[in-house]
Amino acid sequence: xxxxxxxxxxxRMLAREHMVVLSVILPLILYSSMGPVIGGIAEQARETxxxxxxxxxxxxxxPDEEKLAEMIADALRGRGVNxxxxxxxxxxxxxxxxxxxxxxxxxxxxxxxxxxxxxxxVYVAGSPAQLVRLTSLTPAVSAFITKVLSGAEAQRPRxxxxxxxxxxxxxxxxxxxxxxxGTATMLTYLPFFVIFPAASIGAIMMGVEREERMLEVLLxxxxxxxxxxxxxxxxxxxxxxxxxxxxxxxxxxxxxxxxTEATLALPGYTPEITVVYIAALLSSAIFTTTVIxxxxxxxETVRGAQAxxxxxxxPMLGVVLASIxxxxxxxxxxxxxxxxxxxxxYAPLIGIMHATISTIIQALEALIVLALLxxxxxxxxxxxxxxxxxxLRERLSRRGR
Numbered sequence: 472x473x474x475x476x477x478x479x480x481x482x483r484m485l486a487r488e489h490m491v492v493l494s495v496i497l498p499l500i501l502y503s504s505m506g507p508v509i510g511g512i513a514e515q516a517r518e519t520x521x522x523x524x525x526x527x528x529x530x531x532x533x534p535d536e537e538k539l540a541e542m543i544a545d546a547l548r549g550r551g552v553n554x555x556x557x558x559x560x561x562x563x564x565x566x567x568x569x570x571x572x573x574x575x576x577x578x579x580x581x582x583x584x585x586x587x588x589x590x591x592x593v594y595v596a597g598s599p600a601q602l603v604r605l606t607s608l609t610p611a612v613s614a615f616i617t618k619v620l621s622g623a624e625a626q627r628p629r630x631x632x633x634x635x636x637x638x639x640x641x642x643x644x645x646x647x648x649x650x651x652x653g654t655a656t657m658l659t660y661l662p663f664f665v666i667f668p669a670a671s672i673g674a675i676m677m678g679v680e681r682e683e684r685m686l687e688v689l690l691x692x693x694x695x696x697x698x699x700x701x702x703x704x705x706x707x708x709x710x711x712x713x714x715x716x717x718x719x720x721x722x723x724x725x726x727x728x729x730x731t732e733a734t735l736a737l738p739g740y741t742p743e744i745t746v747v748y749i750a751a752l753l754s755s756a757i758f759t760t761t762v763i764x765x766x767x768x769x770x771e772t773v774r775g776a777q778a779x780x781x782x783x784x785x786p787m788l789g790v791v792l793a794s795i796x797x798x799x800x801x802x803x804x805x806x807x808x809x810x811x812x813x814x815x816x817y818a819p820l821i822g823i824m825h826a827t828i829s830t831i832i833q834a835l836e837a838l839i840v841l842a843l844l845x846x847x848x849x850x851x852x853x854x855x856x857x858x859x860x861x862x863l864r865e866r867l868s869r870r871g872r
Contacts, residue, residue, distance in 0.1 A: 494778035501789050512796045515603040520611045521551075525570040527612065528557040532577035539580055543573070546619040565596040565637045571612045583620075583630075590631040591616060597638035597648070599798040599821045606652055609634040609645045639821055651739050651819050658816035659791045662752050662809075663784070665712060666759050670784055673707040673760040674767050674776040699848060704841065707760050708753075739819035747823055748815040751830040755809050758837035759783055765844050805829040808836065 518524065527547065531540040540556045547554035557564060561572040574592040582589035593613050597605035613632040620630055634645035643651070740748075763783050767776040787809040794813045798821060804810055811829035818826050 491775055491778045494781035497782055497785055501785050505789060505792055508793050508796055512603055515601055515796065516607060519604045519607045520614075522547075522611060522615060525552060525608070525612070526568065527552055527554040527571045527573065528559070528561075528564045528569045529554060530557060530559065530561060530564070530572060530574045532575055532579065535580040536575040536577065539583075540575055543575075543616065543619055547615065550615070552615070561592070561594045562637060562642070565594060569596070571595040571608065573612065573616055588629040588631060590633060592633045592635070594635045594637060594642075597636045599638065599800060599817065601797045602652065602795065603797075605636065605638065606648055609636055609648075647739070648820075652817075654739070655816040655820070656795075658748065659794065659813050662755060662812050663788070665752060666756050666787070667780065667784055668710060669707045669756050669760045670763045670780045671777065672710050673703060673764050674770075674780050675773060676703055676707065676764075701841075703764060704757060704760050708756055741819075744815065744818040744823055744826075747818065747826045747830055748812070751811040751815040751826060751833065754830055754834040754837050755787075755812055758808060758833060758840060759787070761837060761840040761844055765840060765847060768847055800825055802828075806832050806836070808833065 529540040529544050531537040537556070544554040544556050557569075561574050564572050572594040574594070576590065576592065579589045579591070591613075593609055593616070595608045595612060597608065599605065613634060617630050617632065636643045636645060636648045638648075763779045766779040766782065770776040770779060790807060790809045790813065794817075798813065798817055800821065805825070805828050811826060811833045814821065814826035814829050
């Protein structure tokens, strides 16, 4: 038999598997739907560096600094920035609705006049709903101010800028914000090292038992369906967490080999946040594995069962990509799968409440899907699932004609 005929046979077999076809189409749908999100991120970055929509206050530290503050405000207004001189505490101004505050300390003008290095203090109000703006607004404001001052002074002394971000009622330095958001981004991707292996193993277990008729034999034994379901889910998770532990230890050893300071401690993540993050990871892994095993009941082959991994995990990847633009903190998002991990990863910035509630809801969703799996194993669907799905597709195809 020629290669062409063999290839044709393999492709026909794959095309007959509904889950394989869906796994091919889903990435196209997902990535296409992410277009507005990516566009929003780019627009958010552009508007931030143009200071669009920014309400800026300049606070002079003394009489000599008042004239300089007025000059800076005039220059910023000439560039389209809503700027004004206000004599008030910076944090109070941020709480009153100002987007950014530039504090000109007493003695700043004297240092500039002498050609001595001087320091400004920039405060901005950040929102987790706009993460790009949260991390970029302070440098953008600082760049605008230093550009104005450098152009106005002939001596052009060095101007240092201390940068702070006020978010969720707490004051962070710009360096802390960059480190926290970087760590949070890493923690939203790391769970896939647990979830993907667990999901893949769970799918393979179902697919192999389907192909070899082992599932029918297993269901005919005097064993509770609940025990069958739990055994499959727990065994998948054990292998997945062993894989994750192996990867973590390997990464730690790699960093030590690079002569860097290797540590598993993450600054800003309290023991309470760590516990919630682990609970979110566990509940998400159970939910994902159980959903995949439910879908695998309708797959004809191992290949079809494995394809369900893409069907379930890819939308979760979409949740992570969408979180780059910002974190929706409304209760309606608590029930979205995998959102609990995103909330837990950003808990040092947004607080632990959102992650805790979302994790509890995710755990309840996992229990509901597990109960559904047990129920399906008690019905004919456990045996005839693929045939039922095939009949449904044929019926829909006839209606479409």
